[in-house]
Amino acid sequence: MTDGAAEPDLWFELPPGFAQFGLDEDPEARMLRMAEATDVTFGDTAAAEQKLSLIVSGEYILQTMIAAGAEHVSSCLVRMPDGELSQATLCVLLETPAMGPEHQDLQSSAKRTAVQWSELYPDAEVGLVMLPYGMAALCIRDQELLVPGALFGLGDPVPATVRQVQFCVPLQTGPGSALFVFTTQDTDPGHWPAYLDMFSGIMKSLSAVKPEDERRPGRRNPDAEGTERRI
Known part of the structure; x- marks a missing residue:
């Protein structure tokens, strides 16, 4: 919860496999924790080079999002139905206008964002989705990154899609x-498709109301890491 805030504004549920990180956690300690979790989860069934690449690249993405002002960062390590090891990160940022009306037209706001994304990323898949919480803008795109080679013990940057x-x-x-x-x-x-199901489940869990009982009957994922805090 943000310092000084009395009540959470938005709650969401993390499915099993996600681990939340402290925003002020030491990057080295975070990577070591991720390495330990990877070894426990996958043992010798994934190559050391593969696990290193996933952890280092994931850490770079997390650091980038934290620097951008993320309010929440978490990561998942999962094994896909075909047996392949896979990793993803979730970052949540809060965008607040410097000045503006106290209340906003939620649908109009989402539509404006979708239009802006369409103009910024002409090759992206952009649209609007209706969540239980309300309408949201959606953007799916591939991005080319240059991960600093020093993270891998190399001199040159490492390209990553x-x-x-x-x-x-x-x-x-x-x-x-x-x-x-x-x-x-x-x-x-x-x-x-597995990732889309995972992401959709998180987004469908958004709520402006704090759950009265995190293990109440009917909770969608009773074994999840927990329902998240205000963002």
């Missing part, structure tokens, strides 16, 4: 939006 899914959700509690950014290096078409 990532797929990014962004949901811009206008807030019900006041002006501004929550930007959910899912990023993965796994662009395998066969794996993408």
Whole structure:
């Protein structure tokens, strides 16, 4: 919860496999924790080079999002139905206008964001989705990154292609939006449906009301890491 805030504005649920990170956590300690989690989860079934690449690239993405002002960062390591190891990160940023009306037209705000994304990213898949929380703008695109080679012990930057899914959700509690950014290096078409199901489940769990009982009957994922905090 943000310092000084009395009540959460937006809650969401993380499915099993996601681990949340402290925003002020030491990057080295975070990578070591991720390495330990990877070894426990996958043992010798994934090559050391593959696990290193996933952890280092994921850490670079997390650091980039934290520097951009993320309110939440988490990561998942999962094994796909075909047995392949896969990793993704979730970052949530809060976008608030410097000045503006106390209340906003949520649908109009989402539509404006979709139009802006269409103009900025002509090759992206852009649209609008109706979530239980309200209308949101959606953008799916592939992005080329240059990961600093020093993270791999190399001199030159390491190119990486990532797929990014962004949901811009206008807030019900006041002006501004929550930007959910899912990023993965796994662009395998066969794996993408599993990720879409995962991301959709998180977005469908958005709520402006704190759950009265996190393990109440009917909760969609009773074994999840937890329901998240205000963003």
